[in-house]
Amino acid sequence: MLRRPSPFLRAAMLLGFVFLYAPIVILIVYSFNESKLVTVWAGFSTRWYAQLLQNEQLIDAAKVSLAVAFSASTLAAVLGVLAGFTLARVPRFLGRTLFTGMILAPLVMPDVIIGLSLLLTFISLSLDRGMLTIIIAHATFSMCYVAVVVQARLAGFDTSVEEAAQDLGARPSTVFFRVTLPLIAPGVIAGWLLSFTLSFDDLVIASFVSGPGSTTLPMKIFSSVRLGVTPEINAIATILVGIVATGTVIYSLMLKRAEAQRIRAERAAKAQA
Amino acid sequence: MARPARQATHWGRRIVIAIPYFWLLAFFLAPFLIVLKISFSAPAIAQPPYTPVWDSWQAIVDHLTSLDLGNYAFLFSDPLYVGSYLNSLRIALVSTFITLLIGYPVAYGIARSSPAWRTTLLMMVILPFWTSFLIRVYAWIGILKTEGLLNVFLLWTGVISEPLTMHYTPFAVHLGIVYSYLPFMILPLYASLEKLDLSLMEAASDLGARPATVFWRVTLPLSLPGVAAGSFLVFIPAVGEFVIPELLGGSSTVMIGSTLWAEFFNNRDWPIASAVAVLLILVLVIPILIFQRIVERERRL
Numbered sequence: 141m142l143r144r145p146s147p148f149l150r151a152a153m154l155l156g157f158v159f160l161y162a163p164i165v166i167l168i169v170y171s172f173n174e175s176k177l178v179t180v181w182a183g184f185s186t187r188w189y190a191q192l193l194q195n196e197q198l199i200d201a202a203k204v205s206l207a208v209a210f211s212a213s214t215l216a217a218v219l220g221v222l223a224g225f226t227l228a229r230v231p232r233f234l235g236r237t238l239f240t241g242m243i244l245a246p247l248v249m250p251d252v253i254i255g256l257s258l259l260l261t262f263i264s265l266s267l268d269r270g271m272l273t274i275i276i277a278h279a280t281f282s283m284c285y286v287a288v289v290v291q292a293r294l295a296g297f298d299t300s301v302e303e304a305a306q307d308l309g310a311r312p313s314t315v316f317f318r319v320t321l322p323l324i325a326p327g328v329i330a331g332w333l334l335s336f337t338l339s340f341d342d343l344v345i346a347s348f349v350s351g352p353g354s355t356t357l358p359m360k361i362f363s364s365v366r367l368g369v370t371p372e373i374n375a376i377a378t379i380l381v382g383i384v385a386t387g388t389v390i391y392s393l394m395l396k397r398a399e400a401q402r403i404r405a406e407r408a409a410k411a412q413a
Numbered sequence: 414m415a416r417p418a419r420q421a422t423h424w425g426r427r428i429v430i431a432i433p434y435f436w437l438l439a440f441f442l443a444p445f446l447i448v449l450k451i452s453f454s455a456p457a458i459a460q461p462p463y464t465p466v467w468d469s470w471q472a473i474v475d476h477l478t479s480l481d482l483g484n485y486a487f488l489f490s491d492p493l494y495v496g497s498y499l500n501s502l503r504i505a506l507v508s509t510f511i512t513l514l515i516g517y518p519v520a521y522g523i524a525r526s527s528p529a530w531r532t533t534l535l536m537m538v539i540l541p542f543w544t545s546f547l548i549r550v551y552a553w554i555g556i557l558k559t560e561g562l563l564n565v566f567l568l569w570t571g572v573i574s575e576p577l578t579m580h581y582t583p584f585a586v587h588l589g590i591v592y593s594y595l596p597f598m599i600l601p602l603y604a605s606l607e608k609l610d611l612s613l614m615e616a617a618s619d620l621g622a623r624p625a626t627v628f629w630r631v632t633l634p635l636s637l638p639g640v641a642a643g644s645f646l647v648f649i650p651a652v653g654e655f656v657i658p659e660l661l662g663g664s665s666t667v668m669i670g671s672t673l674w675a676e677f678f679n680n681r682d683w684p685i686a687s688a689v690a691v692l693l694i695l696v697l698v699i700p701i702l703i704f705q706r707i708v709e710r711e712r713r714l
């Protein structure tokens with residue numbers, strides 16, 4: 141009786157999703173608007189996309205963002221796997237509470253604080269501000285997301301498989317690379333993708349720690365948005381949304397297939413036994 | 414038993430722990446101490462634009478006995494700063510509450526849906542979270558402007574006869590926060606609602622409780638961990654929000670994130686910016702600690 145959502149809940153869900161998606165849909169529709177005015181529909185056109193391709197500053201910024209996001213997310217994945225493994229598999233060590241705190245705090249810490257504090261740190265280390273400092277900054281907060289995802293994934297598996305490998309004589313590093321890592325691989329991929337998006341999207345922290353010549357795409361977008369809504373920004377927004385949507389769909393399909401494969405393999409193993 | 418591997422495990426384990434640990438100490442904890450230090454120093458027209466506070470341990474001891482609290486005194490004496498702290502807290506609190514009101518029924522609806530639907534609906538909640546935050550905030554400008562879509566629509570339906578001013582108002586800031594952080598509210602709520610034991614609710618309703626009573630006396634109390642986690646996940650970053658007040662609030666809504674940004678980038682007053690940051694951390698430290706407690710407890714269950 142209580143199982144199905146009531147009409148009220150259905151209506152709430154519908155409104156909730158309309159609220160979440162309407163602005164994005166409107167943005168996409170108007171990126172194909174011939175008119176420069178946002179509210180007047182003057183027919184379908186791709187002229188803003190063509191104009192986008194000629195905006196070299198924007199393209200340069202996109203290149204910087206891609207390079208930063210790629211390096212930062214890879215670094216974050218490595219650090220995050222180690223941190224997530226520590227959280228899930230090492231119950232006791234000196235300063236565990238501090239460590240857990242340092243993993244969870246960046247998830248909610250306002251960007252302005254992270255940005256300011258890292259900038260002051262880079263200056264006292266006399267590190268030149270540029271792509272490297274943005275990568276370090278992004279890797280630092282992204283690794284916490286990866287750690288949480290990896291820890292959640294590891295918490296779902298008991299240690300028996302790892303112990304079995306160890307009992308059969310595998311060295312700890314072998315156990316990690318041959319048993320643990322394949323188990324958490326979907327979590328690591330998800331964490332890497334999340335880090336990539338977070339880094340590619342970040343405006344505030346990058347603004348603090350970037351130097352001349354390392355303007356990221358969000359910084360570029362932000363400075364033109366301040367001057368008003370332009371169809372060109374709508375076009376780039378549409379491209380970004382498209383990339384994310386495609387990526388998410390592909391990833392979830394991959395996940396579904398991997399899951400089906402795992403179930404099939406398990407069944408086959410059981411049938412053999 | 415793999416006894417010989419023991420020693421190796423020990424060292425391997427130490428290295429595994431040490432790498433992320435020291436990274437976070439160096440790039441998360443130490444930066445806060447540096448901010449703290451600079452917040453006590455006087456501004457200077459130099460590069461970097463502040464005077465060093467101390468150079469040796471003796472100097473630290475000397476300084477602790479005579480710390481320069483001038484920057485903090487200045488913050489408290491100027492109503493601009495006090496006002497923007499209070500403003501931020503109020504806006505974040507109201508927005509969190511509205512997010513909860515909208516997010517709860519959505520999360521509950523998803524938790525009650527069939528498993529096949531649940532996966533799709535959850536993905537639809539997560540998808541906007543993966544899309545650029547900046548762009549989602551920007552999307553509202555075109556809707557809220559005086560000549561924007563919402564006004565065009567409302568004028569067309571005849572609800573209003575004059576366009577409303579919505580962009581650059583506190584309303585727009587609240588809307589922006591609710592919109593941007595809604596997925597953060599729905600996901601933890603869903604996680605705790607999905608775990609609910611349906612038989613408890615069935616028992617209550619079999620014993621004659623009306624649906625509203627079942628909700629207030631059984632469902633809601635049991636989902637409180639999710640309510641708390643979601644609320645903190647929205648409230649804490651919302652207090653220090655910069656992009657939303659900047660793009661949607663303009664000068665009508667001064668929040669502490671924008672104040673810090675302006676002190677740093679426009680006034681180039683690093684010590685004051687640092688003092689603003691330290692006070693913001695102090696305001697947020699209790700909510701952050703509670704949030705961590707909740708997450709840790711949830712994990713153990």
